Amino acid sequence: MTDVAVAGVGVAGAFALRALSKDLKVIGIDKRQKLGYPVECGEIIPTKDEMKLLLPDLDDYSLFDIPKRFESNRTKEFQFILPNGKTFHVDFEMHVVRRDEMIESVAMNSGHEIMLGTRVSDFKDGELVLSNGETLKPKIIVASDGANSKIAKKMGLWNYDIVPAKQYLMRNVECDEDVIYMYVGKDIAAGGYAWIIPKGDGYANVGVGFRREFAKPGDNIHKALDRFVKEYPYSSPMLKNAEIVQRIGAVVPVDLPLSSAVHGNVLFAGDSASMIISHVGAGIPTSMLAGDMVGKVINEYFEGGELEKYDRLWKDAMLDVMERSYFIKTLWDKISDTDERMVKYFKLVSNRDMWLVLRSKVPYKLKIASVLLPILNIFL
Numbered sequence: 001m002t003d004v005a006v007a008g009v010g011v012a013g014a015f016a017l018r019a020l021s022k023d024l025k026v027i028g029i030d031k032r033q034k035l036g037y038p039v040e041c042g043e044i045i046p047t048k049d050e051m052k053l054l055l056p057d058l059d060d061y062s063l064f065d066i067p068k069r070f071e072s073n074r075t076k077e078f079q080f081i082l083p084n085g086k087t088f089h090v091d092f093e094m095h096v097v098r099r100d101e102m103i104e105s106v107a108m109n110s111g112h113e114i115m116l117g118t119r120v121s122d123f124k125d126g127e128l129v130l131s132n133g134e135t136l137k138p139k140i141i142v143a144s145d146g147a148n149s150k151i152a153k154k155m156g157l158w159n160y161d162i163v164p165a166k167q168y169l170m171r172n173v174e175c176d177e178d179v180i181y182m183y184v185g186k187d188i189a190a191g192g193y194a195w196i197i198p199k200g201d202g203y204a205n206v207g208v209g210f211r212r213e214f215a216k217p218g219d220n221i222h223k224a225l226d227r228f229v230k231e232y233p234y235s236s237p238m239l240k241n242a243e244i245v246q247r248i249g250a251v252v253p254v255d256l257p258l259s260s261a262v263h264g265n266v267l268f269a270g271d272s273a274s275m276i277i278s279h280v281g282a283g284i285p286t287s288m289l290a291g292d293m294v295g296k297v298i299n300e301y302f303e304g305g306e307l308e309k310y311d312r313l314w315k316d317a318m319l320d321v322m323e324r325s326y327f328i329k330t331l332w333d334k335i336s337d338t339d340e341r342m343v344k345y346f347k348l349v350s351n352r353d354m355w356l357v358l359r360s361k362v363p364y365k366l367k368i369a370s371v372l373l374p375i376l377n378i379f380l
Contacts, residue, residue, distance in 0.1 A: 183195070184363040194225075
C-alpha cells in the first residue's frame with residue numbers, strides 16, 4: 001500500500017518529495033510530461049539574507065541556499081513604476097531561477113516514484129481517481145495541486161480569489177539586468193501589476209497580472225500585455241527589438257491562506273492552500289517551505305507524531321507575513337480604482353515605505369491611511 005501520494009509536483013510537491021523519508025512508499029503524481037514545464041511564474045526567489053527579513057521566525061534558512069546551477073541571474077534592485085513614470089528604486093536581492101530545472105532536479109533526486117502525464121481527475125472517499133484509470137488510496141495525501149486544486153474543490157475548501165497572469169519569455173530585451181521592473185496602472189495591469197524580470201543574456205520574463213473587475217469595459221489580459229510590450233512608454237523602449245520565445249498563462253491565488261491546511265489525512269501545501277504573499281503574487285519561497293515542512297511532519301507521523309503539527313509550523317513561520325501582505329493588497333485595491341488617484345496617493349509614499357512594503361511590512365502611514373481612506377478619497 002502507498003504510504004504517501006504527492007498530488008502535483010510543482011515547487012511545493014517537489015520539496016515535499018525531497019523531505020519525505022526514503023523508508024516510506026511514496027508516489028508523486030503530475031499532469032506534465034516534463035516536471036516544471038511550462039514555467040508558470042516570474043521565477044524569482046529572495047536571497048537568503050532577504051528571507052531573514054521577510055520571514056524572521058524561521059529556525060533554519062538553509063533551504064534558501066539556492067544552488068548556482070538553478071540560477072539564471074541575480075538582481076539587486078526593484079524599480080516600481082507608476083502610471084506617470086515616477087519610479088521608486090528599492091534595494092532587494094533576488095535569485096532569478098530556472099524554475100523548471102529546479103523542480104525536476106529536486107523531485108527526481110528525492111528517489112521517490114513519480115507518475116508523469118497523469119491528472120487527479122476525481123477525489124472521493126479518500127481515493128485519488130487518476131486520468132489513466134487507476135485509483136490510489138494512500139495513507140496520507142499531500143495536496144500540492146496548485147491554485148485550481150481539484151482536491152480542494154472536491155473537499156469544498158476551494159473558495160479563494162485567484163488572478164489570471166500571462167507572460168512572454170522574450171529575448172533581445174534591452175534592460176538593466178540587475179533590476180526587476182514592476183509597473184502599475186489600468187492600461188497594462190488592471191488590479192494587478194506588470195513586470196520585466198531579466199533572466200540574463202538578453203532574456204526576460206515579461207508579463208501582467210490582470211483582474212477583469214478592475215479593467216475598462218472590453219479590455220482583457222491579452223490586450224493589456226500587448227500594450228505593455230508594444231505601446232506603454234515606460235516599458236516598450238526596452239522591448240522594441242525583443243522577440244517572443246514562449247507564451248505562458250497561469251492563475252495565482254491572491255487571498256488569505258486556508259484557515260487549516262490539515263484535513264484528516266489530506267495536507268495542503270503551496271498554492272493549493274493559497275499560501276501566497278498576495279500583494280506581489282509571490283509563491284515560490286512559501287511553497288518551498290510548505291513542502292519541506294509537510295514532508296518532515298509526515299515522516300514524524302509515521303513514527304508516532306501528529307499531522308496537526310504541520311498547521312502550527314507553517315502558521316508560526318508564514319501566517320503573519322501572509323496576513324500583512326493581504327492587508328496591503330486590500331488597501332491597494334481601494335486606492336487603485338483610477339490611475340489619477342493612485343498617483344496622488346503615492347505622493348505620500350517614500351522609498352523607505354516601498355522598502356518595507358516589498359518585504360511585506362506595513363508602514364505606519366499605511367495603517368493610518370486604511371482608517372482614514374473615506375476622508376482621503378474626498379481630497380485625493
